[in-house]
Amino acid sequence: MRAPSVLRALLLGVLLFGPPAALSAQGPGAPAGAGVRREVRIGVPGVPAALDPAAALEGAVPLIARQVFDTLVAYREGSTDVEPALATRWSVSRDGLVWTFTLRDGVRFHDGAPLTAAEVAASFERYLRPEAQGAAGVWPHLLRGAPGVVKEVRAPGPRTFQMVLAQPYAPLLTVLAHTGLAVTRAVATADGVRLVGSGPYRVVDASAGRMALEAAPGAWGGTPRAERLVFLDVGTDEQAEAELDARSLDVWFPAGPPRRTEGALSVPGLRVGYIAFQTEKEPFSRRQIRRAVAAALDPAVLGVALERAAVPLQSFLPPGVWARREGSPVLGGSRETVKALLRDGGWPKEPVPTLLVPAEDRPLNLPRLAETLQILLGSDAMALRVQVEPEPTVRTLLGGGAFDLALAEAAVLGGDPHLFLFPLSTSEAAVKGPRALNYSFYRNPRLDDVLIRASQLAYRPERRRLYQRAQAILAEDLPWIPIYVRLHWALARPEVRGLRLHPTGLHRLDTITLEAAGGAR
DSSP, X not given: OOSOHHHHHHHHHHHHHOOSSOOOSSOOOOOTTOEEESEEEEEESOOOSSOOGGGOSSSHHXXXXXXXXXXXXXXXXXXXXXXXXXXXXEEEOTTSOEEEEEEOTTOBOXXXXXXXXXXXXXXXXXXXXXXXXXXXXHHHHHTTSSSTTEEEEEEEETTEEEEEESSOOTTHHHHTTSGGGOBOEEEEETTEEEEEOOSSEEEEEEETTEEEEEEOTTOTTOOOSSSEEEEEEOOSHHHHHHHHHTTSOXXXXXXXXXXXXXXXXEEEEEEEEEXXXXXXXXXXXXXXXXXXXXXXXXXXXXXXXXXXXXXXXXXXXXXXXXXXXXXXXXXXXXXXXXXXXXXXXXXXXXXXXEEEEEOOOSSSOHHHHHHHHHHHHHTTTOOOEEEEEOHHHHHXXXXXXXXXXXXXXXXXXXXXXXXXXXXXXXXXXXXXXXXXXXXXXOOOHHHXXXXXXXXXXXXXXXXXXXXXXXXXXHHHHOSEEEXXXXXXXEEEOTTEESOOOOTTSOOOOTTOEEEETTSOO
């Protein structure tokens, strides 16, 4: 093994005794014959005072909103592929500009009002207003700005809703499953406007650091397992562990891996860490050198360095993203392979290339990960310097191309491959300055053509084929190398049943029950 003795010892411990927490999407067990408590108390960092699904892409707001508001389509379990929700059918015009959705019969909002196409159109019109499209809002991130690709929304019939686009935009169907684009009904109150949903739960109480949801009678998706969900603001391990032990908390969704491993479960998310090569500069303009770096990175050793915050990634898309290309791992190779690639590419003795790294150390210690990369490459005679900088400085250097190689992160926004592969890999995004997204400054007209076509074709099987071809091109050229994918974590008491985590972080919680020995509480 090429790993130094310390890393080898750590790795051996992991291999012998297993990882600290299983990457499981199933909740921990509970005693047989237990009774059922109908209220489940859930800790999250940052419970909002009011619930607006359009306000945030990640965190507590969309997680809680997922339980209250429905979307036209929904993410399948364990995947970012979609299935019917408020819309049972959909179609798109030949020119890709008009999407037509047929709404589900018999759906009512929590205030008793029926779901109609007019209500759906009014909901999306609210999102189209400038005040709903601020920098933190969901719409600009998923629909190419404000107003972005959406030109008009309309209701040509009571159960028919249409979105008219300014240009073809195939990712629309995937991103419509994100809670930030949920269907809401705006109801005027004495204090302003209250947003009403049609989901499994309705908000019955909200105060500082606390929001209570109650099962909505007659929900179209069925009756939730728990009668109430109470979300509490819990931000630290110490607070969460104390409240779990005191039975005043049942589930905690931390921002990173919890200290406690008993009752912990996790699932790979959508945030990917990768090495960006400055392909306009030597030696990383040479494909053989980029491939040598990938071959020298042992994923098992990386797994130890990542600890519990992330897991190594062997594909250009995370496991839960539809159209992911399986097989042909990106990282790792024999020493003979590395030597041959270096011989063909010619690693320079001077100057020594520099690895640019953000100073972030929680929940993932990136400088420590950079040291592991430095050791792995150094063991194959690829000397490397590490340059740790504050995140704003890193962004400036990346955008200006003033680096050799860098550790960076990007998310598969909305779960669609387009919103990840396109900005990281196309010529359009390889423009220096604050708008740069393709930090490798890699340009390949063949890849551009594949990714542009995939963003315009609505036929999903063809999109899948194109994205898998794009990943094959990336695997051949390696302008950037996926290194890891961050994990979503939960910590649950033994009595919790039915907790299943989703790659998006928008976990479905209407399946949870809490069984307590000795009967219901």
